[in-house]
Amino acid sequence: MSKKPKMDARDTTGKPSYESVLKGEPALAEKLAIALAHDERSPRYTHGFHTYPAGLHPDAARDLLAAFPGQAVLDPFCGGGTVLVEARAAGRTTFGRDLSSVAMRVSRARTMTPTDEDLTVMRSTARKLTAEARACRDLPPQPILEAAGDWYAQHVLQELWGLLRGIRQVEDLLLRRQLEAIFSSILVKVSWRRSDTSAKRVKHDRPAGTTAILFHKKARELARMQIALREVVPSGTPPVDLALQDAREVKLKGPVDLVLTSPPYPAVYDYLPLQHLRRIWLGEGEGEEPGREIGARRFWRKSSKKARSRWADDTALWTAACARALRQGGHLVVVVGDGLTPTGPVDTLGASSAAAQAAGLEKLARASLLRPDHARESARWEHVLVWRKP
Ligand SMILES: C[S@@+](CC[C@H](N)C(=O)[O-])C[C@H]1O[C@@H](n2cnc3c(N)ncnc32)[C@H](O)[C@@H]1O
Incomplete structure (x- = not known):
């Protein structure tokens, strides 16, 4: 799914108006669409400390957490820790995993609340x-x-x-x-x-x-x-449990109520190599292997066909691991966007849905938004997808 957006289309408030698709439970799909549409950033808490590529919008994280109020939350691609910060602010018990030592460092600093x-x-x-x-x-x-x-x-x-x-x-x-x-x-x-x-x-x-x-x-x-x-963090909220770990191998001691995450969009960034200056000065984390990265842009330079099937296989693996980490009745909520590559768009909806179905999850709702990608003079679909573990 990819086409040129109407860049000059505006709604009555003057904001860009995007094409959208809502499916599943109507009230939930509406909430997802609102969460996905946040655009302008108003800085709060620690979100602005330290750059981190492809950060989730803090308001999207806040709204999605509010829509699924269970106590324990896991983000297996935590990056700069947007979900973790908002989850702590909401008093949740929070687990963060990522393959990058920079992500660990940034997430730790952003979630800490020292005396x-x-x-x-x-x-x-x-x-x-x-x-x-x-x-x-x-x-x-x-x-x-x-x-x-x-x-x-x-x-x-x-x-x-x-x-x-x-x-x-x-x-x-x-x-x-x-x-x-x-x-x-x-x-x-x-x-x-x-x-x-x-x-x-x-x-x-x-x-x-x-x-x-x-x-x-x-x-x-x-x-x-x-x-x-x-x-804002309610007293008694535990510190975040953070660890450098491959999302395809995530294992926690007890089940979580919610997995809320934004995995790498296919072919957008090389998350580990682009941090090379930081890794030179501060060293690498144990288990930080660039070859384990999911969806890396460089994979598409070698063979687009292989990169596409690898992305689908990896999606199936991490989705299955997250499904195992969920309690019965728990939710998996994924924010993901299609890839834009020289060989055409990479559809993430199909592979994500197949992965969730294979992991035994049931589909609840989704909202999809066609957003302009100015750098590529194109547009990509972004989705919020929700499944429940029966
Ligand atoms: C879209 S970013 C997440 C951004 C995050 N939501 C935030 O707000 O900052 C995707 C993350 O996936 C991580 N990643 C890539 N491959 C991974 C893997 N196999 N296991 C765990 N994390 C991985 C990258 O290091 C990157 O931090």
Whole structure:
């Protein structure tokens, strides 16, 4: 399903009007369509901390959680943790899984709600590290320099190394993880890489000292955001259970009421390789194997036919694993969009529906929206699909 959208079509509020399809239980399908249609972002809690590609809209996560009110929620492709943050804000017990160590780091920082004392220590440690980094004249060790040296001005490399060397000496594990997340959040911005999702080189002059100062600014920003989240998380809500794990092999100790997730859309990103700068500086996670990635864009460059059938097979595997993780009567809710490839669109609705049926789930409702993809001058269908475990 793919065609050019009417880009100039507007509804009475002036928002773009998209073509939509609603199926199944009408009241539920209507809720799904509203969740999927959120467009404008109003920043809240920790969502804006650290970039992460293809993040779900926080309002979509909030609305979908509200539509399925069971206690335990799993996101097996948690990425930057949008679902996890909203689930904590709603007082749910939350499990996050992803194949990427960057996703783990970002999700952890975005879902943490430290005490005031811990945040004071975090801010003062960040201030101390900033001062040390401004004075650092050493370059990073050879492996980092060889792999990442070309992406930074020399004084930026020195400041980054000053920060990382100090972070590595922090003994308190939670504090060190917070500081690593802050360090990670500035790594691309101070590099000559255009963005997380574009490896184009764009050289810029960054005055000496400003890399370290940016780190300090981000530390204070994260503390403010975590306080905003802490204010809404009901007391007694457990911390998120996070682990680096292949979604096709997800196994939890007890059943969950809801799996709410957005898997990789086919052929859109190479999630692991595009984080290469962060993986060079901060290392890789155990089990973080790019070959295990689902739907990666690079698979389509080799053979479109194989990539399509691999996507369908992987969808069947992770859907079956999630179905096993659900309690009877629990729901699987998937937000997914079709792939746009040089060999034509990749339909995700058919493969997702076949996977759910094979996993023994029953179809409840769906909403589909045809959205413009400006980069490809085209349009893709995005879906929210809901199944129940009988
Ligand atoms: C669409 S993104 C999820 C974004 C997330 N919903 C958010 O709001 O930030 C898809 C995620 O799937 C992850 N992924 C890819 N293959 C995976 C696999 N085999 N197992 C678990 N996660 C995988 C990627 O690392 C990426 O974080």
